[in-house]
Amino acid sequence: MISRRQTLGLLGAAAATALLPSIRTARAAASELRIGWQKNGVLALAKRRGALEKRLADQGITVSWSEFTSGPPLLEALGAGALDFGATGDVPPLFAQAAGGHLYYVGTYRGSPAGSAIVVRKDSAIKTVEDLKGKKVAFKRGSSAHNVTVKILRKSGLQIGDVEALDLSPPDAAAAFKNGSIDAWSIWDPYLAIAQADPDTRVLSTAQGIVDSYSYFLANAEFTDANGQVIVDVIDELAKVGRSAQGKLEETIKELSEITGVPEEITRVTLTRPGADLGSVSTITDDAASYQQALADEFFSLGIVPKQLKTGDIVWRPKAS
Structure with missing residues (x-):
């Protein structure tokens, strides 16, 4: 689990990177994908299986992982350039965008x-x-x-x-x-x-019947602009991991339990709640984009987010091949 000191180290590194644009340019041809993850869901399964490492090996890209307990510090690091890719719930990206973080929405998935x-x-x-x-x-x-x-x-x-x-x-x-x-x-x-x-x-x-359960994959903007195909490959591979996991739920329950240390009976509860679907990973859908803009508008009207946001400005969609 990443410590407060490690998080500060990541952010310190990001600050240094922000002061050295030449270093960012040097990373244009990616040799490493730095992922921030929380100990649950498709990313946890992909990490355990080495799925992304295998998918990106032919491109000469290695994968490193940093664990977080919640989305806000993860997106701080990602938006500052200390990470390249991560997953959070719906609200953290609003604060990250308001703070000027250089990031994109690149994928989504639904929970219960x-x-x-x-x-x-x-x-x-x-x-x-x-x-x-x-x-x-x-x-x-x-x-x-x-x-x-x-x-x-x-x-x-x-x-x-x-x-x-x-x-x-x-x-x-x-x-x-x-x-x-x-x-x-x-x-x-x-x-x-x-x-x-x-x-x-x-x-x-x-939150049943009260809040839709959208979560998002986000990526550092500079990394994505320079390595769009890597992001496409990552989302595609995570979708495959999710579909496979959903299709073999009992095996997945055991696997996630081993990853998280959460007993199998509790993991079973989380994966069998109404609407839970590990296989729902995709690039950003119109519904997910609309939901996020409505949430941004609401949180601005409540004075929670400090500025009016156009979330569509940072929605990334793959170029047509």
């Missing part, structure tokens, strides 16, 4: 909305979403859980300002939830499934 939720402790006096007013609700600011929290609160007539929002990474929020220093936690799988397995946890509301 039931894989995101706000949870409370079983004995909590909080019985409905409305009861969250004035309470401490933890989520990683700028993550997909931020969007889920906004939408779940809104459905019950509340705004994000009606709760005491605490910006905590999943591991820190898990500890705070366990020791009772927060009232509620907004989180995604596999953290959600792990929390649900604890009999002292109660789901207050999932």
